[in-house]
Amino acid sequence: MNPADRYVPRRRPRTRLAVALFAIVAAVLSALAPDAGAEYGDVVINNYSDGAGMRPVVFPHWFHRVRYRCKVCHADLGFQFKAGGNQINMVKIIDGQFCGGCHNGDIAWSVENCNLCHSGKPGTLTQVHESTTSQIASPPARVTAK
Amino acid sequence: MTPLRGSSLHGRTAALALALVAAFAAPGARAQGKAVYDQACGVCHNAGIVGAPKLGDAKAWEPRIKQGVPALYAVALGGKGGMPARGGNLNLSDTQVKSAVDYIVSQAKVRATTAVASAPPAAAPAPATRTAAAVASTPAAQSPPASALPTSAAQPPAAPAATAPTDPPASSVAKFAPGPTTVAAAVPVRAPVSGAQANAFNRLLRPPAQRNLPPAEDGIHDPANDGTQLLQPPLEAFGALPRSNAGNRVDWVKALAETRIQPRVDRVDPKAEAVVMDLNIVREVKGSMPDVVYPHKQHTEWLDCSNCHPAIFVPQKGANQISMAGILLGEKCGVCHGKVAFPVSECRLCHSKPKPTAATAAPAR
Missing domain, CATH: 3.90.10.10 (Cytochrome C3)
Structure with a gap:
C-alpha cells in the first residue's frame, strides 16, 4: 500500500477544520470591524419596531447631551444604562414616561413626528453604536421581547 | 367589432392614456395613503393602542372591511370609540384620510371579493383598467391590444375621471397592492467588511472620511426615510x-x-x-x-x-x-x-x- 493513500482520508477533516477556523476568524473579524459610520453613542432601539412594521429608533446621544445633562434622562426620567433595556413603547411615551417626558409637544416636539425617531434602517439590531461591548464581547443580538 | 372599427385609433389612444393615468395615479395614491397613515394613524394602529386594530392584522380587519369601505371612511373621518376624528389630525383633507383607509385596507390583505361586493359601483371598471395598464406598460403588448382594450375602451371617458384622482376605489387597491411599501427586511443589517476596515490598525480609530457623517450617510439611518433628511448633521x-x-x-x-x-x-x-x-x-x-x-x-x-x-x-x-x-x-x-x-x-x-x-x-x- 502506498503510504500516500493512507494520508488522504486524514487530510479531509483537516481541510474542514481549516474551513471552520477560517469561518470563525472571518466572523470575529466582521464582528470587530465598524459596520457603519454613525455617531459614537448613537443607540439603535429595535425591541418592537421591526415587529410593528416601523423603522427602528435611532437615539442620538450627542444631540441630547448638548441640551441636557445625563442625569435628566438617566436619573430623573429613569432610563436604564442599557440599550434596549427600557421596554419603551408608544403607550408609555404618550403617557409621559421615557421619551414622553419631553417629547410631548411642550418641551420638545411631539410623537406625531414618527419618522424623526423611527429613522433607522429596517432590521438594524438594538445596540449602542461603536460600544466596546458590542465590538469585542457580544455583538448586538436580536432581542425577542414581546 | 364594426362599431368600434371607426374609432379604433381614438379608442386605443384613450385606453393608453387611461392606462398611463391609472399606472401613475395608483402608486401615487398608495404612497400618499402610507404617508398619511404614518403621520396620523400609525401611532395607534401599529401597536394596537387603545384597542385599535393593528395594521396588517387580517383577522381584526376582516369584519370591519366586510361592512364596506365607505363605512370605514366614515369611521376614519368621524372617529369611533377611542379613535379621534381624522386620527386626531384635523388638518387632513377627506381625500387624504380616505387614502390612508385605502392603504390600511390594502395592508389587511382581506380577500378583495368581500370589498368588491360592498364597494361603490365605480369600483367595477378599476380592475380592468389596471389590467390594461399592466398590459400596455410592456411595449410588446401595445400592438395587439384587442383582448384588453374593448373593456376599457367601451367605458365612457368618465372612467378615468373616476380612477385618476388620488382616491382609487378601495377594491382595486385591496386586490392589486401587494405593497412595495411594507417595511419587511427581517435580515439583520451588518454591512460587509471592506478590506480597509478588516485590516485597520486600530478599529477604534475611524478613518477621517468616516467621521461625523450626516445621518443619511451614516449607515444606520435609513436614507429613504423622509425624517432622516430633517435630522441635524453632527458637524x-x-x-x-x-x-x-x-x-x-x-x-x-x-x-x-x-x-x-x-x-x-x-x-x-x-x-x-x-x-x-x-x-x-x-x-x-x-x-x-x-x-x-x-x-x-x-x-x-x-x-x-x-x-x-x-x-x-x-x-x-x-x-x-x-x-x-x-x-x-x-x-x-x-x-x-x-x-x-x-x-x-x-x-x-x-x-x-x-x-x-x-x-x-x-x-x-
Whole structure:
C-alpha cells in the first residue's frame, strides 16, 4: 500500500477544520470591524419596531447631551444604562414616561413626528453604536421581547 | 367589432392614456395613503393602542372591511370609540384620510371579493383598467391590444375621471397592492467588511472620511426615510465645540467647562444648578500603568449620585473590583466609557497619575 493513500482520508477533516477556523476568524473579524459610520453613542432601539412594521429608533446621544445633562434622562426620567433595556413603547411615551417626558409637544416636539425617531434602517439590531461591548464581547443580538 | 372599427385609433389612444393615468395615479395614491397613515394613524394602529386594530392584522380587519369601505371612511373621518376624528389630525383633507383607509385596507390583505361586493359601483371598471395598464406598460403588448382594450375602451371617458384622482376605489387597491411599501427586511443589517476596515490598525480609530457623517450617510439611518433628511448633521452642532481624538471627536467635558454648551440640569427648569462634588479618588493600579485619578467633579457635572451609587459602584473604599477586562465588557466604568463617554482608547485620561519611581524618590502623595 502506498503510504500516500493512507494520508488522504486524514487530510479531509483537516481541510474542514481549516474551513471552520477560517469561518470563525472571518466572523470575529466582521464582528470587530465598524459596520457603519454613525455617531459614537448613537443607540439603535429595535425591541418592537421591526415587529410593528416601523423603522427602528435611532437615539442620538450627542444631540441630547448638548441640551441636557445625563442625569435628566438617566436619573430623573429613569432610563436604564442599557440599550434596549427600557421596554419603551408608544403607550408609555404618550403617557409621559421615557421619551414622553419631553417629547410631548411642550418641551420638545411631539410623537406625531414618527419618522424623526423611527429613522433607522429596517432590521438594524438594538445596540449602542461603536460600544466596546458590542465590538469585542457580544455583538448586538436580536432581542425577542414581546 | 364594426362599431368600434371607426374609432379604433381614438379608442386605443384613450385606453393608453387611461392606462398611463391609472399606472401613475395608483402608486401615487398608495404612497400618499402610507404617508398619511404614518403621520396620523400609525401611532395607534401599529401597536394596537387603545384597542385599535393593528395594521396588517387580517383577522381584526376582516369584519370591519366586510361592512364596506365607505363605512370605514366614515369611521376614519368621524372617529369611533377611542379613535379621534381624522386620527386626531384635523388638518387632513377627506381625500387624504380616505387614502390612508385605502392603504390600511390594502395592508389587511382581506380577500378583495368581500370589498368588491360592498364597494361603490365605480369600483367595477378599476380592475380592468389596471389590467390594461399592466398590459400596455410592456411595449410588446401595445400592438395587439384587442383582448384588453374593448373593456376599457367601451367605458365612457368618465372612467378615468373616476380612477385618476388620488382616491382609487378601495377594491382595486385591496386586490392589486401587494405593497412595495411594507417595511419587511427581517435580515439583520451588518454591512460587509471592506478590506480597509478588516485590516485597520486600530478599529477604534475611524478613518477621517468616516467621521461625523450626516445621518443619511451614516449607515444606520435609513436614507429613504423622509425624517432622516430633517435630522441635524453632527458637524453642524460640533462646529464650535472643542475637539478630541476619540468618540464623537468632541471633548464634552471641556465644552461644558468652557460653557460652549449649556445643557439643562432639569427637564423643565433652565435655571437649575448641578450639585457638584469635588473629590478625587486615586486608585492604585497594578503594573506600570499610571494610577487612576477618578474626579467626582467632572462626573457630577453631568450625573446624579444615584446614577452610579450604589448599583454600579459601592460607595466604600476598597469595595469595588475594577479591571480593564470588565470595563471592556461594559461593567463599572464601562457602563458609560466605551459607549457614550470617551472610549477606553484614551488610557491617559484616567491613568493620569504617574507612579512614584525609585529614581526620582518622590514621596507618595
